[in-house]
Amino acid sequence: MRPLTFYPKLALGNLWRNKSTYLPYLLACIVSIFTFYTLLAINMNGVLDGMRGESVVKSFTAIGTILLAIFCSILIFYTNSFLMKRRKKELGLYSILGMEKKNIAVLMFFETFFISLIALVLGLGLGLLLSKLLFWALLRMVRFTVMLEMPLSFLAIGITVLFFCAVFLLALFSNLRQVHLANPIDLMAGARQGEREPKASWLLTLVGIVCLGAGYFVALYFRSPLEVLMLFLLAVLLVIIGTYCLFTSGSIALLKLLRRNKRFYYQPDHFISVSGMIYRMKQNAAGLATICILSCMVLVTVSSTVSLNVGAEDSLEVQYPYAYDLRFEAPEDADVLLFGAQTIAAENGVSLTHLQDYHRRAFWAKMQGNSLVAAEEEGNLIGGGLVALLTLEEYNKNEGTTVSLAPGQALLFMTGSRYEGNTVTVNGIPYDVEVLETLGREEAGGRDIGKSVTLILPDSAAVDAVLHSGGLQIDPQRVLAFDLEGTPEAKAGFDEAYHSYVNGLHTQETFQFRVREDGREDWYATNGGFLFLGIYFGVLFMLAAAMIIYYKQMSEGYDDVSRFEILQKVGMGEEEVKHTINRQILVVFFLPLLVAVLHITVAFFPISRAMVIFGVLNTPLLVGATLLTIAAYTILYLLVFRQTAKTYYRIVRRQPS
Amino acid sequence: MELLEVKHLKKVYTTRFGGNKVQALSDVSFSVREGEFVAIMGESGSGKTTLLNLLASLDKPTAGQVVLRGKSLSSVKERQLAAFRREHLGFIFQDFNLLDTFNVEDNIYLPLVLSGRRYDEMQPRLEPLAQKLAITDILKKFPYEISGGQKQRVAAARALITGPDIVLADEPTGALDSKASGALLRLLAEVNREGQTILMVTHSAKAASKAGRVLFIRDGEVFHQIYRGGVSDEELYQKIGHALTVSAATSEERQAV
Ligand SMILES: Nc1ncnc2c1ncn2[C@@H]1O[C@H](COP(=O)(O)OP(=O)(O)OP(=O)(O)O)[C@@H](O)[C@H]1O
Numbered sequence: 039m040r041p042l043t044f045y046p047k048l049a050l051g052n053l054w055r056n057k058s059t060y061l062p063y064l065l066a067c068i069v070s071i072f073t074f075y076t077l078l079a080i081n082m083n084g085v086l087d088g089m090r091g092e093s094v095v096k097s098f099t100a101i102g103t104i105l106l107a108i109f110c111s112i113l114i115f116y117t118n119s120f121l122m123k124r125r126k127k128e129l130g131l132y133s134i135l136g137m138e139k140k141n142i143a144v145l146m147f148f149e150t151f152f153i154s155l156i157a158l159v160l161g162l163g164l165g166l167l168l169s170k171l172l173f174w175a176l177l178r179m180v181r182f183t184v185m186l187e188m189p190l191s192f193l194a195i196g197i198t199v200l201f202f203c204a205v206f207l208l209a210l211f212s213n214l215r216q217v218h219l220a221n222p223i224d225l226m227a228g229a230r231q232g233e234r235e236p237k238a239s240w241l242l243t244l245v246g247i248v249c250l251g252a253g254y255f256v257a258l259y260f261r262s263p264l265e266v267l268m269l270f271l272l273a274v275l276l277v278i279i280g281t282y283c284l285f286t287s288g289s290i291a292l293l294k295l296l297r298r299n300k301r302f303y304y305q306p307d308h309f310i311s312v313s314g315m316i317y318r319m320k321q322n323a324a325g326l327a328t329i330c331i332l333s334c335m336v337l338v339t340v341s342s343t344v345s346l347n348v349g350a351e352d353s354l355e356v357q358y359p360y361a362y363d364l365r366f367e368a369p370e371d372a373d374v375l376l377f378g379a380q381t382i383a384a385e386n387g388v389s390l391t392h393l394q395d396y397h398r399r400a401f402w403a404k405m406q407g408n409s410l411v412a413a414e415e416e417g418n419l420i421g422g423g424l425v426a427l428l429t430l431e432e433y434n435k436n437e438g439t440t441v442s443l444a445p446g447q448a449l450l451f452m453t454g455s456r457y458e459g460n461t462v463t464v465n466g467i468p469y470d471v472e473v474l475e476t477l478g479r480e481e482a483g484g485r486d487i488g489k490s491v492t493l494i495l496p497d498s499a500a501v502d503a504v505l506h507s508g509g510l511q512i513d514p515q516r517v518l519a520f521d522l523e524g525t526p527e528a529k530a531g532f533d534e535a536y537h538s539y540v541n542g543l544h545t546q547e548t549f550q551f552r553v554r555e556d557g558r559e560d561w562y563a564t565n566g567g568f569l570f571l572g573i574y575f576g577v578l579f580m581l582a583a584a585m586i587i588y589y590k591q592m593s594e595g596y597d598d599v600s601r602f603e604i605l606q607k608v609g610m611g612e613e614e615v616k617h618t619i620n621r622q623i624l625v626v627f628f629l630p631l632l633v634a635v636l637h638i639t640v641a642f643f644p645i646s647r648a649m650v651i652f653g654v655l656n657t658p659l660l661v662g663a664t665l666l667t668i669a670a671y672t673i674l675y676l677l678v679f680r681q682t683a684k685t686y687y688r689i690v691r692r693q694p695s
Numbered sequence: 696m697e698l699l700e701v702k703h704l705k706k707v708y709t710t711r712f713g714g715n716k717v718q719a720l721s722d723v724s725f726s727v728r729e730g731e732f733v734a735i736m737g738e739s740g741s742g743k744t745t746l747l748n749l750l751a752s753l754d755k756p757t758a759g760q761v762v763l764r765g766k767s768l769s770s771v772k773e774r775q776l777a778a779f780r781r782e783h784l785g786f787i788f789q790d791f792n793l794l795d796t797f798n799v800e801d802n803i804y805l806p807l808v809l810s811g812r813r814y815d816e817m818q819p820r821l822e823p824l825a826q827k828l829a830i831t832d833i834l835k836k837f838p839y840e841i842s843g844g845q846k847q848r849v850a851a852a853r854a855l856i857t858g859p860d861i862v863l864a865d866e867p868t869g870a871l872d873s874k875a876s877g878a879l880l881r882l883l884a885e886v887n888r889e890g891q892t893i894l895m896v897t898h899s900a901k902a903a904s905k906a907g908r909v910l911f912i913r914d915g916e917v918f919h920q921i922y923r924g925g926v927s928d929e930e931l932y933q934k935i936g937h938a939l940t941v942s943a944a945t946s947e948e949r950q951a952v
Pocket residue numbers: 695708709710717718719737738739740741742743744745746898
């Protein structure tokens with residue numbers, strides 16, 4: 039009978055002896071736990087409650103936590119499988135030396151127990167410490183004015199511990215299964231296992247092509263922002279499945295095709311790298327696909343985050359052409375509020391500029407070519423838009439112009455897309471139109487979610503005629519909009535005073551009061567959350583990708599030591615070895631990056647369409663942000679690649695005797 | 696003309712820590728003629744592998760030189776060494792050293808591919824060789840799918856396919872049973888009869904008895920050699936056995952002194 043402390047002691051000893059193997063694994067676990075806890079705590083600790091933008095930030099963190107849970111599990115399983123590969127020989131030796139499988143299982147249990155304990159303690163400790171910091175950073179970025187302490191979230195700690203214990207347990211079970219199924223000789227040959235040449239499965243290749251194609255199709259085909267939003271997840275899922283299938287099987291099929299081409303294959307460079315890659319593909323296709331998907335996640339999150347934030351100001355201009363915009367159901371209220379605004383402006387030393395004051399009658403219309411027909415409003419934005427009618431008199435007053443229109447003539451201003459043609463038929467009444475490039479501070483063109491047409495008709499009789507012929511009964515809405523001019527302090531003073539003035543009115547319910555500054559505040563509540571999470575995820579995914587790359591290189595390096603030794607004995611020089619290694623690593627590592635860039639190129643279209651919903655319509659800006667992100671990521675990738683290639687070379691280099 | 700000349704070769708290993716010095720070879724000189732089959736015998740630790748590594752330019756001698764076809768190995772530049780090895784030398788190792796990533800055929804092509812030969816000229820070279828070595832049927836298999844004896848024949852094919860000036864074999868039968876050993880040695884003798892120069896290191900008298908000349912090394916020096924001189928394998932085997940007992944006796948004597 040062995041003393042109770044035998045296995046724990048042996049397990050601890052093993053961990054210590056294998057510390058160079060376990061350290062990166064531990065690191066992966068700690069990073070996973072720490073990020074998972076941080077996000078969960080931010081979501082759960084209750085301090086976000088009741089704040090502006092709370093729901094947006096909360097749903098981000100919730101989705102983020104789920105995504106994170108999936109990726110942490112993949113990461114831990116992946117690193118664990120490398121770990122097992124490296125340790126199989128040792129476990130096989132135990133087995134040959136007479137340790138029963140039952141005892142090995144106990145030993146492995148204790149090893150898992152200790153490593154998990156260390157990971158949880160360090161991960162949570164770090165999480166508690168750094169989450170305070172991160173939380174503070176998040177608050178800073180979303181420009182909340184209140185400073186808050188981040189309290190301990192015991193619930194978050196509990197969930198984190200439970201979740202990771204489950205993951206560690208599952209990993210342990212999969213390890214135990216492997217050990218249980220294998221005989222000692224197989225275990226000893228652990229690293230040599232899987233050296234059977236992989237068969238390319240045409241079915242898998244087919245599934246991969248179909249999924250990827252379908253994913254791309256879904257991503258590219260649907261154009262309306264709402265459809266894109268609904269279907270983007272489906273596209274992402276299809277592309278992920280396709281990527282995994284193709285990396286697993288398609289790449290092998292391709293390489294075999296290359297090998298069948300004798301002229302190509304039997305060249306010094308291709309010979310070793312192609313065979314090496316075929317040999318590797320099976321072991322590592324999953325790893326490469328994961329690197330590829332992670333790279334995609336980094337690129338998508340970071341580029342859309344950057345786009346959103348750079349686009350925030352830009353889109354504010356689109357959404358709020360004027361600093362203040364009031365719309366009245368009872369037109370006479372406008373006089374009161376205009377007077378109020380002018381008085382308060384005078385008191386605060388600012389002046390009202392770009393003042394717009396007009397009556398507007400708007401209705402929903404079907405748009406077909408140059409014909410606008412009043413219709414029931416539909417949920418989607420296809421084929422329809424808003425038509426607003428204005429009189430020439432008010433137009434001239436607002437613009438300070440003296441345009442005159444003959445009967446049957448009108449001015450037309452359109453946003454959402456360009457207006458083609460010089461006639462329009464509205465509710466059956468034809469007009470010759472002159473298309474305006476600007477209306478007040480708004481610019482014509484495509485930078486808006488939905489289409490909207492403003493028609494300036496000769497007089498109110500013409501307006502009534504159009505409404506009547508469309509069977510419409512619409513009370514005019516009076517619009518009051520203006521900008522401010524003055525020092526920032528004076529503007530802030532006006533803003534505060536005017537808000538409290540407006541809020542104090544008893545007629546409040548009968549008008550809309552939209553302020554660009556309020557919009558901006560909302561925007562930063564939303565965008566700050568995006569930025570925070572985007573960067574947070576970007577960093578996290580990048581860490582994960584780097585970790586997997588590092589792991590791959592280490593494990594392959596140890597596999598390859600004997601291979602390169604033989605190659606050198608047979609007559610391969612140092613330089614050629616270096617060259618071959620670089621070539622092999624280059625292809626293996628840049629394949630995921632290349633595919634990721636392809637994915638992001640396709641993803642750019644739905645993303646840019648979905649961005650419309652967030653008010654970002656500036657396509658050149660999106661292109662710039664995406665290109666910049668790709669460039670930055672490639673540089674980081676290159677650094678990781680160089681570092682791992684160096685380490686790899688150090689491992690496989692022939693020891694000088 | 697001598698194909699290979701080994702002149703006063705000396706090798707001293709310096710261990711990494713403490714600076715302990717091990718003299719593996721003290722002063723080895725011999726030469727090999729074109730078309731010879733030479734076996735080198737010696738006890739474990741006598742410096743056989745060390746000698747072969749120096750001949751193969753896998754390692755540098757402390758003193759002395761190796762001359763192949765009148766060209767000193769030390770005059771070959773470091774960067775060209777690998778190519779030199781590939782072009783002029785063929786290797787057979789005790790543990791085969793086949794690559795698991797290649798099938799048998801590609802393993803054999805390896806040195807040709809590394810030299811940048813065209814595929815069209817590889818195949819005609821392989822065919823007769825494969826037939827002679829009886830590996831035609833296993834060309835498409837992978838190393839883990841064939842037996843030890845087959846592996847060593849594949850390794851021999853890889854060493855021979857470049858038509859090297861000299862084949863260096865280190866304990867080629869070390870991992871084989873007697874039947875497979877016999878087959879391999881017969882094959883080596885046969886290619887030698889066809890003109891291939893072979894230098895084989897072994898501590899098996901049975902293996903050495905296939906050679907045309909046997910060199911004995913001890914304490915880092917060549918202390919004896921036997922020429923076949925037209926006798927049968929069996930007789931040569933006897934001679935070697937005799938030489939070995941004498942050698943053992945003298946070394947015991949020396950130890951007694
Ligand atoms: N890399 C090395 N560093 C230090 N000493 C070495 C090294 N290689 C060999 N030696 C020493 O040199 C001597 C000769 O070794 P070598 O391997 O040449 O013997 P061998 O004749 O091939 O033996 P065996 O028949 O067992 O293979 C031995 O004492 C050995 O310990």
